[in-house]
Amino acid sequence: MFDIFKKLDWFFKLRAKTYGLAVVCLLVVSLASAVTPIIIGNLIDALAERTLVASDIYLQIGIIFGLGVLMYALRYAWRALIFTNSTMLEAIMRNKLFDHFTKMDSEFFHEHRTGDLMAHATNDLASLKFVAGGGILTLTDSIVVSATTLFSMFVFIDWQLTLLTIVPFPLLIVISRKLGKVINTRFRKSLESFSRVNDHVQESVSGIRVIKAFGEEQDDYASYSEDIEHVVEMNKQVFKIDSLYRPAIDSITSLSYLLALIFGTYFIYNGRITIGNLVSYFSYLAMMTWPLLAVGHLANTLERGNVSYDRIQELLNNKSNIKEAQNPVREPIKGDIHFDVRSFQYEDDEAVLLEDVQFELKAGQTLGLVGKTGSGKSTIFKLLMRDYDHYKGQITYGGIDIKDYAVDSVAEAIGYVAQxxxxxxxxxxxxxxxxxxxxxxxxxxxxxxxxxxxxxxxxxxxxxxxxxxxxxxxxxxxxxxxxxxxxxxxxxPDYLFLDDSLSAVDAQTEHKILANLRELRQNRTTIIASHKISSVMGADLILVMEQGRVIGKGTHDDLIGSNEWYSKMYQKQQLEEKVEGGDQYGA
CATH class of the missing domain: 3.40.50.300 (P-loop containing nucleotide triphosphate hydrolases)
Structure with a gap:
């Protein structure tokens, strides 16, 4: 349960001064609160002995009022200090997560859903924030209050009475340990189910037009309702265990009150303590109720924090597969492109995405990539931008292996537009x-x-x-x-990559944009992937792709005469443009 404090020790060391000041304030508050029951007990004894005078009453009331003002000010101070720290922890962890996300490669986002990542950045961080705020507050408050109260009960009232009435307290420790382990497991499942809901919401909102277009609103709502029901059920399982704390605490405190009443009455009868002592003792016992309640809340808070911290660390422990060379080339990539990939596939997938793809592109030339959907055009862009490194072969810019460049050097020189x-x-x-x-x-x-x-x-x-x-x-x-x-x-950019980026514009607009690009980028390299032959006709080199392989290579004129698929597709698209007035797609 307390493992979370070891995991966050770096933060507690960072904020040691403010936490230390908060504890000092709390200690003064606890000492001040321990004085009040003694004053009340003395007043009752004086009243019983008929020795109470008005001046004593005014003095004691003044002391109680002064202590109340002091406790109010110090409580405000130490709570402000602790909750400021908790907000700082949340900010630090949020920055760590965001920085980590920006440094991860495409493989990471291929494996982790957006909704799940958002759940880590919201629910998990909220649990950690509560540990550093409410958790620390509860822990320190319960420890200090318990210590000062028990000390007062032992020293100022009677040590035998105190020992006899706190016998049930150790039971709470046993109960907390057992219930805490169950909460840990169930809360992890609760967070995982929330991640699925988060992911569902993100996908549904992003794809709402598609959902409406297919009339799938009711089905999507039904699916979402099932996810919500699962979250509710998981949270019920957590709350069922959490709800066992309060009855256990009430039973233990009630038993302590009963023992205090029995033995306290007996000690008064024997002259060991006074009536005022017993009243003071009951006040102290009431003060002990908060620490007992806090144990239940604390166990829940710390177990949730443990689970959330572990989930965040699992993310942060993911390392990018794109490794920087020891002495990378810091200048932006430039020069001719040499692409020679014998095979490439995702690490968690057996399907080969590219196989035996080779081409040379001189600086300032234009390359066209055509082929059916899923033929490997976008994959070539991913490798050219160094989204992945685990391929067999070599890619060079200006004769230098892309893996020898600094990662930023690749990104700086490329302008990329997705479909x-x-x-x-x-x-x-x-x-x-x-x-x-x-x-x-x-x-x-x-x-x-x-x-x-x-x-x-x-x-x-x-x-x-x-x-x-x-x-x-x-x-x-x-x-x-x-x-x-x-x-x-x-x-x-020195290199412009257009990945089917003109698919949604009409033929006339497309021709105008391509003409402008040719004029603007006469001495710069451009690669255009498209399912429309018209987009790549003017390229210096065209690759015809099919299932990750090159089935045709050459200029437009070469391929018209040598590649059957290219020739048929060109004729078909020319006919479509004529029939539909060149406005098939619309802007």
């Missing part, structure tokens, strides 16, 4: 400036004109300041693709 572009919930201008924040508005406008999206933008009420919504929900597919291309051009 399904991701736009942030900001303005159009901010999205285009994402990779180049200092880009002037004039240049932003220039790039939007190159991508044939300028006319669309100026028709929006807020024009370039328009908020695109989450993932660009306020824009059409073609508009999102063109803004994404403008964003890639804004960093003026």
């Amino acid at each position: 399904e572009p991701f736009l942030f919930s900001h303005s159009i201008t901010e999205n285009i400036r994402f990779g180049n924040p200092s880009l002037s508005l004039e240049k932003v406008i220039e790039f939007t004109k190159l991508c044939d999206i300028y006319e669309d933008i100026i028709r929006f009420p807020e024009q370039f300041n328009m908020q695109v919504g989450e993932k660009g929900v306020a824009l059409s597919g073609g508009q999102k693709q063109r803004i994404s291309i403008a964003r890639a051009l804004a960093v003026e």
Whole structure:
């Protein structure tokens, strides 16, 4: 149960001064609170002995009032100190997680669902925060209050009476240990079920248009309800165990009160203690109720913190498969591309994604990749951007192995646009400036004109300041693709990779954008993947892909005469453009 404190010792050392000051404040509060029962007991004894005078009453009331003010101020101080620390722990761990996410490779996100990662960043961090705040508060408060109260009971009342009435207390330790182990197991299952719900919500919200298009709202809701019911059931299992604490504590305290009444009355009868002593003793016993209650809450809090910390550490222990060379090349990649991959597959999958794929691309040339969906076009981009390192073969830029470059050096020189572009919930201008924040508005406008999206933008009420919504929900597919291309051009990359990035625009717009790109990037390397032959016709080299293999290589004219699939697909698409007026896709 207390393992969590060992796991977080680095943080407690970091904040040792503030935690120490909080404990000092708490100690003073506990000592002050221990004085009040003695004063009350003395007043009762004086009243019983008819020796009480008004001046004594006023003095004792003044002392109690002064102690109350002192305790109020110090309680505020130590709670503020502790909860400030807990917020700091949450911030540190949140930064650690986010930093870790940004450094992980594609394999990591291939294995971990977004909803699960979000659950770690919310529920698990909340549990850790409570350990450093409410957990520490409960632990220190219960220990200090118990210690000062028991000391007062032993020293100021009667040590024999105290020993006789605290006999049931050790039972609580046994109960807490047994119930704590069960809570640990059940809370882990509860968090795992919450992760699944989180993932379901994330997927459903992101894919709401698809769900509505297929009329699957009711089925998706039914599936979500099942997940929620499972979460509720898992939480019930946790609360069933947690709920056993309070009855156990009430039984133990009731037994202690009964013993105190029996033996206290007996000791008064024998003259060992006074009535005032017994009243003071009952006050101390009431003060002991909080530490006993705290044990139950503390066990629950610490076990939850243990589970959450372990879950977070499991994530943080994942290491990126992309290893930096000992003395990497720090300059951005440049020069010719040599691609020679004999085979590539995901580490957890037996399916071969690329096999015997080779090509040479001179600096400033354009490469076209065509083929059916799933033929390996996007996989080539992933390897060129060094998303994965575990392939058989070699990829070089300017004669230097890509693995010898610093990871940042690869990213700095590449502008990448995916078929399904991701736009942030900001303005159009901010999205285009994402990779180049200092880009002037004039240049932003220039790039939007190159991508044939300028006319669309100026028709929006807020024009370039328009908020695109989450993932660009306020824009059409073609508009999102063109803004994404403008964003890639804004960093003026030496290598531009377009992964079927014109699939949602009409033929006329596509031709205009490609013509602009050819003029803009005459001396820079461009690779275009597409299912449309028209997108790659002007490339210096075209690869025809099928099931991860190259089944055709050459220029457009070469492939028309030598590759049956390429020739048939070109003729089919030409016919479709003529029949549909070149506006099959729409912007």
